[in-house]
Amino acid sequence: MGFIEIKDLNVHYPIRGGFFNTIQDHVRAVDGVTFEIEAGKTYGLVGESGSGKTTIGKSIIGLEKITSGQIFYDGEDVTNKARKRSGKYEEYNREVQMIFQDSASSSNPKKRIIDVIAEPIRNFSKLTPGEEKKRILELLDIVGMPEDALYKYPHEFSGGQRQRIGVARAVACQPKLIIADEPTSALDLSVQAQVLNFMRNIQDQFKLSYLFISHDLGVVKHMSDDIAIMHRGRFVEVGSKNEIFNNPQHIYTKRLLSAIPDINPRDREQHKTLRKAVEREYTESESQYYDENKRVYDLKPLTDTHLVALKPDGKGGDF
Amino acid sequence: MFLGGIILAVERSLLEINHLETAFRINDQYYNAVDDVSLTLENNEILAIVGESGSGKSTLATSIVGLHDPLNTQIKGEALYKDLNLLNLNEQLYNRIRGNDIGMIFQDPLGSLNPLMTIHDQIAEALIYHTKLDSEARTNRVLELLNQVGIPNPPRVMKQYPHELSGGMRQRVVIAIALSCKPPIIIADEPTTALDVTIQAQILDLLKDLQEETGTGIILITHDLGVVAEMADRVAVMYAGEIVEEATALELFENPMHPYTRSLLNSMPQTSDELEDETKDLHVIQGTVPSLSKMKRSGCRFAPRIPWIADEEHEENPTLHEVAPNHFVRCTCYKHFHFEGEGE
Structure with missing residues (x-):
């Protein structure tokens, strides 16, 4: 049993037109997708651009409104509740985090690294400034960054380093699921290897699950336990890594x-x-x-x- | 260093690059982004240049076609095409060469097309400049080209604008423009990096078929070793502005020698089963590609990233050594190279 279940997920965008700009039709970006992710496992989502893989990731974390369907987190229905900060959804909000493809535009250029990583900590836990700094240093150590990175700005780092800062931010609040949307597709081969290794290390360390979204089958094969292939907003094939690649x-x-x-x-x-x-x-x-x-x-x-x-x-x- | 030149001295190569150095100005200091590169391109050959970002592979290409700002760039050496040294040309002569003799395909198809011109006008532009065809003949040629690059319904697409086409179609249009004047040389700078795998496969097949048909020499610049394995006849691996290894594609993949080439191949996640133990971590090359101003200028440039190899193993002034016929490797460190933690 997976700890997060997605049931018949639909994300449709209206196409408007005609006289009163009424809704004419819908683009079915995600069209009836069902899957679940088990604790400590990596679920790979593969498809070409426009197949809806990123939309699935975004709708789980609440950046995209779900048209119909349900998401269960630990048995609790959390559909479209990802932005409710308080009460019983807080756990879901804290424990599902995301890493984005473009590391340069996913961290605020005006914030220092200490503030970038502190953001989720300040959101979800009440630490004193001293404790907070200690925690951030711990996180930087986990992702293999030097202490003096704290007071630098995102532009001072290379792509691979920035991506690792993104990972540090995602793991800051001990998440259970990380949605990784093409985390290495902007990186060079050797840097990609670094980030992938490191993602696998912290997976073992923190018993993390990943929803690994990528168009690169080599990378997905390296990372995933189960794989779903998407086309036109729907799953065409789901199976273990072995089944997908060999049969x-x-x-x-x-x-x-x-x-x-x-x-x-x-x-x-x-x-x-x-x-x-x-x-x-x-x-x-x-x-x-x-x-x-x-x-x-x-x-x-x-x-x-x-x-x-x-x-x-x-x-x-x-x- | 002039090994490449000697072998083919009997018959003239299509393009011969000798000791090319391209330096960029940073704070009133010039730094070599391409450092003493010699290469040849033959007729009917695909020469791949591989390297990570910052290795100078694109700079090499743009130097050949003169796309650098002369105020901030210093280019030395020669690039011989027919009897011309391309690097000495003035802008007027260059414009005659570009498009007519050397076609270019860039990474971002949307960025290399004019959003305000129809597909027809963009392709015809090169024809107006380089040929004496009248407007009807031009249109016919445009249709022929669109057909050749596999665009469905050319008469319709011809009247469309770039934003109406998908990424793969746009890249086909860019290829059509590059082919329009039947240039003997095509430089393709990461032609498929922005595309999906299935589209990538189509575009690569198309390039390969066109090349076989027309006998064009293609310089293919890419960071993707898979693309190289599918396409190239010969490969040059670049690191920090230098060529570190040059060999035929078969030789390079079956018998890679230089530590950098071997590390790169090792850091690649594989899709075929037998090649990878997936529980194992991917190989990581220590450190980072040095930035232009901090690059090491003497000795083996790759040495800082393989610190477990003793200094004595490196040459003082690394040169290319011919280790097998037509297989060149820079520096002597390849002889004793082993991955960290493994014995020799």
Whole structure:
């Protein structure tokens, strides 16, 4: 059982137009998504830009209004309650935190690092200035930053360092779930390795769960236990890392996997042929995998953990 | 240093870069962002230049096409194309070369298209400048190009503006512009970094097909080793403004020598199963890429990031050594390199 459950989540944006600027239709950014995250595990969310993966992350933390559906946190219904600071939702607010993609724009340029990291602490716990500083030094130590970073401003750091400050801020209040939205896609390879290692270390240390949102399948594979592949606002395939990478069933998953550049130049031609074949299958068998409105079908269980969006009559794709 | 030049001295290379140095002015001091780089590009070849941000790979490309502010930049060395040294050209001559002989594709397709011009006008602009086609012939050529880069329904797209197209389509338009005058050289600076993987695969396939069709020489600048493995014939790895390793793509991935190349390959999360033990941490290169003004100018520039390798292992003035035919590695530290914590 997961400690956070998302049930039939929908986030729709109205399209306005016509005479009185009335609502004509909706963009279904997230369209009926259900999943849960277990304590201490990493749930990977993969999809192309526009597939709705970030919207899911944002709606969990309350930056996006949920149209319908429910979020349960420890059995408590917290749908659209993420901004209620007081009372019984405080725990949810404190224990779900987020790391953003762009480290430069996600910390206030006018604040010193001590104030950037102190913000959640001041929000949620009542510490004296002395205790607060001690806590911040502890956090900086966890993310491997020197003490003199305290009184510097965000622009004085490199991208990787800023991202680590973002992580320090996210873990400041002992969260249980961190939503990491493309945390390393703006970073260089070696810096990315640093941030990823470090995220895994603190996961072990604090028994954290991650909702890891990324378009990079290599990174997601490295980090995640379970993976969901998204397309057009819906899940097309859900499964353990192993199931997704070694036994992909949905054509979209196959297409995504075949598009990853192969690191071995010897297999180049072979890989290209495979990619073209999958691409052809994708265009040809679209009706097999999507309904008339190009909507992804509902998920059907293949095994206990492996779910695939196939045509309801059971004849989806080739088995 | 002139090894690259010697091998091909018999037949003239398409582009020959010799001892290129590009220095930027910071507080009245000039610092070399590209430091003594020699490279050659052959016909019908994809040469990849790999490195992290700050390694000088884009500066190298923009120096060749003269896109730097002359007041704040010093460029030395030569870039020989046909009988011209591109680095000595005045602006007028340069304008004849750019677009006509050297096509460029940049990372951000929206930034490299004019938002106020239709797709047709943007592609036709290069044709007006470099060819004597009349307006009807130009339109035909634009349609032909849009077709060539795989844009559906060219007559419609031609009349649209950049914001109406998706990222992948925009990048195709940029490629069409680069191809418009059939240049023998194309410089592609991170052409797919801003795109999704599936679109990336399409654009890379397109570039490769076009290259095979037209025999263009492509300089592909990227930080993505996967892209290199898919595309390149030859690879030059850059670190801190220098080329640290140069080899064919096959050789580089199967037998990487320089500590930097090996570390980079090791820090990459893999998707194929057999290559990675996922419970293990990724390899991290200690320290950071030095900034321009703080860069070490003597000795092995990578030495500060592999401190467990003794000083004696490094050369005093590192040069490129040919370790195998056409495989060059800088400095001698590769001989004794091992990852930290592992034995030799």
